[in-house]
Amino acid sequence: MSDMSNELEFFEKAFAEADPAGRPDLRAPARLKSQTFSRLALAQAESGPLLSVTETKASGRGLCVFEELARIAPSSRNFKRRNFCRACHARKLAEVMENAPIYWGHCPYVEFQK
Amino acid sequence: MEMQLQPEKMPAEAYSPADSELVAAVLRKDRKATAEFVGRFGDAVYRYLRARLFPNPDRLDDLFQETFLAAWKHLPNFRGESTLQTWLLGIARHKVEDHYRSRLRQAEPFDEQTEISPVRADEEGFLNTGLDDARRNQRVTEVLAQLPESYALALMWRYWEKRSAREMAELSGKTEKAVERLLARARALFRERWQSE
Numbered sequence: 001m002s003d004m005s006n007e008l009e010f011f012e013k014a015f016a017e018a019d020p021a022g023r024p025d026l027r028a029p030a031r032l033k034s035q036t037f038s039r040l041a042l043a044q045a046e047s048g049p050l051l052s053v054t055e056t057k058a059s060g061r062g063l064c065v066f067e068e069l070a071r072i073a074p075s076s077r078n079f080k081r082r083n084f085c086r087a088c089h090a091r092k093l094a095e096v097m098e099n100a101p102i103y104w105g106h107c108p109y110v111e112f113q114k
Numbered sequence: 115m116e117m118q119l120q121p122e123k124m125p126a127e128a129y130s131p132a133d134s135e136l137v138a139a140v141l142r143k144d145r146k147a148t149a150e151f152v153g154r155f156g157d158a159v160y161r162y163l164r165a166r167l168f169p170n171p172d173r174l175d176d177l178f179q180e181t182f183l184a185a186w187k188h189l190p191n192f193r194g195e196s197t198l199q200t201w202l203l204g205i206a207r208h209k210v211e212d213h214y215r216s217r218l219r220q221a222e223p224f225d226e227q228t229e230i231s232p233v234r235a236d237e238e239g240f241l242n243t244g245l246d247d248a249r250r251n252q253r254v255t256e257v258l259a260q261l262p263e264s265y266a267l268a269l270m271w272r273y274w275e276k277r278s279a280r281e282m283a284e285l286s287g288k289t290e291k292a293v294e295r296l297l298a299r300a301r302a303l304f305r306e307r308w309q310s311e
Contacts, residue, residue, distance in 0.1 A: 011301060011304075015274060017247060028159070036182050037149050040148050045143075
């Protein structure tokens with residue numbers, strides 16, 4: 001085998017084995033997941049109302065304390081479809097802090113930190 | 115130019131019926147499903163992007179968010195022919211290749227006069243290093259980090275993304291010959307740096 005083909009083989013093999021994309025120990029920062037979820041929810045809300053908190057709960061997904069309050073409040077269906085996270089301090093903290101002091105259940109921003 | 119997804123090159127999970135349920139819920143704009151979408155696949159997308167943007171991850175956060183936003187936009191097209199993770203990594207790959215293309219287009223013209231030295235017989239040590247696998251893998255990334263960005267990108271695109279020189283030329287708007295010369299120079303400099311310690 002020529003030196004050139006030896007060299008090309010070296011690159012094929014060494015790079016394939018050194019590919020860091022397969023390392024299972026690396027996790028995305030919680031603040032990045034938080035920012036991304038916020039942007040997605042915003043994009044969804046801009047294209048029309050979100051699924052109501054009532055329907056979300058009916059589909060088996062848990063609601064945070066504020067969403068639960070919105071669900072049981074005597075309010076319109078349109079109100080229950082709002083993007084409540086936009087007004088929540090948990091979002092603001094989680095978007096900038098890796099270990100934000102937020103602890104309540106069924107909050108996506110808390111889940112990202114686990 | 116329309117790039118083709120090559121999901122078979124992506125790390126894949128076993129097919130999960132939960133994927134279609136999650137897709138349907140995200141499309142209904144279920145906020146919790148959207149959070150689950152980011153939570154479930156965020157780590158895999160991040161690992162892939164970070165590896166491909168090495169050693170300059172300055173665009174990592176942007177590409178991560180752009181991947182999920184593009185996924186949301188194209189989610190109605192998800193047919194379940196691959197796992198959701200594989201599909202998402204295909205979108206991330208598009209983002210990475212857009213980034214490579216942009217950076218290579220901005221790169222300084224390559225020095226056509228520089229002689230590319232072939233591997234000599236007395237350089238066999240380059241090929242048979244005697245390093246164990248872990249050390250060799252570490253050394254590959256160390257040397258890559260020392261290269262000019264255009265050289266490192268070319269090698270990663272060729273050997274990690276497994277694009278041919280022709281594909282790289284089509285995607286970057288350069289000629290195939292120019293890409294081959296770039297790769298040859300990148301390999302030569304890599305070899306030189308590899309041997310310098």
